[in-house]
Amino acid sequence: MSIVNFTPLSALAGGVLIGVAALLLLLVGGRIAGISGIVAGIGSRSDKGWRLAFTAGLIAVPFGVFTLNLAEAYSLQDYSPWRLIIAGLLVGIGTRLGNGCTSGHGICGMGRLSPRSIVATLIFMAAGIATVTLSGWGG
Numbered sequence: 001m002s003i004v005n006f007t008p009l010s011a012l013a014g015g016v017l018i019g020v021a022a023l024l025l026l027l028v029g030g031r032i033a034g035i036s037g038i039v040a041g042i043g044s045r046s047d048k049g050w051r052l053a054f055t056a057g058l059i060a061v062p063f064g065v066f067t068l069n070l071a072e073a074y075s076l077q078d079y080s081p082w083r084l085i086i087a088g089l090l091v092g093i094g095t096r097l098g099n100g101c102t103s104g105h106g107i108c109g110m111g112r113l114s115p116r117s118i119v120a121t122l123i124f125m126a127a128g129i130a131t132v133t134l135s136g137w138g139g
Helices: 008-029 035-040 048-067 081-097 102-111 115-135
Strands: none
Touching (some): 035 048, 035 081, 035 102
């Protein structure tokens, strides 16, 4: 197994930025940065402004980074649209079953030492490792 795209500095910088953003949202807005909860609340709550801004940033920043060639990402062009749709639906179902996503549980919940979030994150990681191992995507 070779590590082709091992980029520890950019990974560290990204992790720090995510952590700082989650901390700022909690300290300034009193909100947990769980993406699934933020997106789900757009259609059903009155506090849509910050949710729309947060979601727009999640889309706009990577688009800008990749448009300016500041980073590279693995291309999804080799996969059929149906495979991507099914994968997205499975992620959505898992998010509902787990009462949150990796950002809510893994970053915010574990940072608050929530036992439920620690267990959820361990399960997320185990499922991801098993999927990569069984599918052969791990290289």
